[in-house]
Amino acid sequence: MDLKTAREKLRGSIAPIITPFDENGEFDQSTFESLINWHIESGSHAISVTGTTGEPSSLTIEEREKVMETAIKAAKGQVPVVPGTGSTNHKETLHLTRLAQEMGADAALVIVPYYNKPSQHALYKHFKTVADSVDIPIIVYNIPGRTAVNMDVKTLARLNEDCPNIIGVKESNKDFEHVNRVLLNCGKDFLLYSGIELLCYPMLAIGGAGSISATANIVPDKVAELHNAWFEGDVKRAQDLHYELMPLNDVLFKDTNPAPLKAALGMMGKITPKLRLPMDLPTEELQSEIRSVLSNYVDLSVKQ
Numbered sequence: 457m458d459l460k461t462a463r464e465k466l467r468g469s470i471a472p473i474i475t476p477f478d479e480n481g482e483f484d485q486s487t488f489e490s491l492i493n494w495h496i497e498s499g500s501h502a503i504s505v506t507g508t509t510g511e512p513s514s515l516t517i518e519e520r521e522k523v524m525e526t527a528i529k530a531a532k533g534q535v536p537v538v539p540g541t542g543s544t545n546h547k548e549t550l551h552l553t554r555l556a557q558e559m560g561a562d563a564a565l566v567i568v569p570y571y572n573k574p575s576q577h578a579l580y581k582h583f584k585t586v587a588d589s590v591d592i593p594i595i596v597y598n599i600p601g602r603t604a605v606n607m608d609v610k611t612l613a614r615l616n617e618d619c620p621n622i623i624g625v626k627e628s629n630k631d632f633e634h635v636n637r638v639l640l641n642c643g644k645d646f647l648l649y650s651g652i653e654l655l656c657y658p659m660l661a662i663g664g665a666g667s668i669s670a671t672a673n674i675v676p677d678k679v680a681e682l683h684n685a686w687f688e689g690d691v692k693r694a695q696d697l698h699y700e701l702m703p704l705n706d707v708l709f710k711d712t713n714p715a716p717l718k719a720a721l722g723m724m725g726k727i728t729p730k731l732r733l734p735m736d737l738p739t740e741e742l743q744s745e746i747r748s749v750l751s752n753y754v755d756l757s758v759k760q
Contacts, residue, residue: 553566
């Protein structure tokens, strides 16, 4: 996908799909393919895999490659596919991003490296090297709650100026002043995506391109509809959906993502609710609360 097309098509609900495991904790490819088909049928505008919701740190490099390949093949070009290719290791990030391009990914989502806490100068060098190594669009993934480092707006603006294929950022950042300044400094054609569920609607109001929201795993149709309503000028409908989804958003983040998501998808009959240690399913008490809230959105008596 060329940069002009990417700027036009990579808008709306980019669903960050979970990585399903079977009872033995192995990648469940057939279930994964079914999830992708469900998202396409439900109206998700694009899909992303091996981002935070896809548990990349619980996968081997070979498994990440398999998940990316499966997603691209299963989507069959019906919607754009944006795999997460970043890691705490620079060479791994280069390898996965180049491989995503070879596989036919439409863009790559590259996270700010976690754990090693690079400086802003080092972040610039890391992302510029990655962007220069490929031709596909790059979306920076800024999630300071997971990485312990916040990419400064000035660093992002510098990358936007120096790297034509860095076309946007997923901001999982609760600092709404920060995200406003992203568009002020990078330009209003820079693609800003919300990674914070309660900011998906507000970010659209300031000129955001869409969201990469974990909640889309549960109600992909509703999350897509919120964006469709906004883009069609039905502000009231978008606002109503924002508040309608709020209780679900809240309960899905009472434990670390994607544990509540996998519990909920298990209740819906979509997956075997399995995570790999050190992650695990929520407590029975929280699962009960999730079921109670989920029942307001999904008929749990019918296998989805």
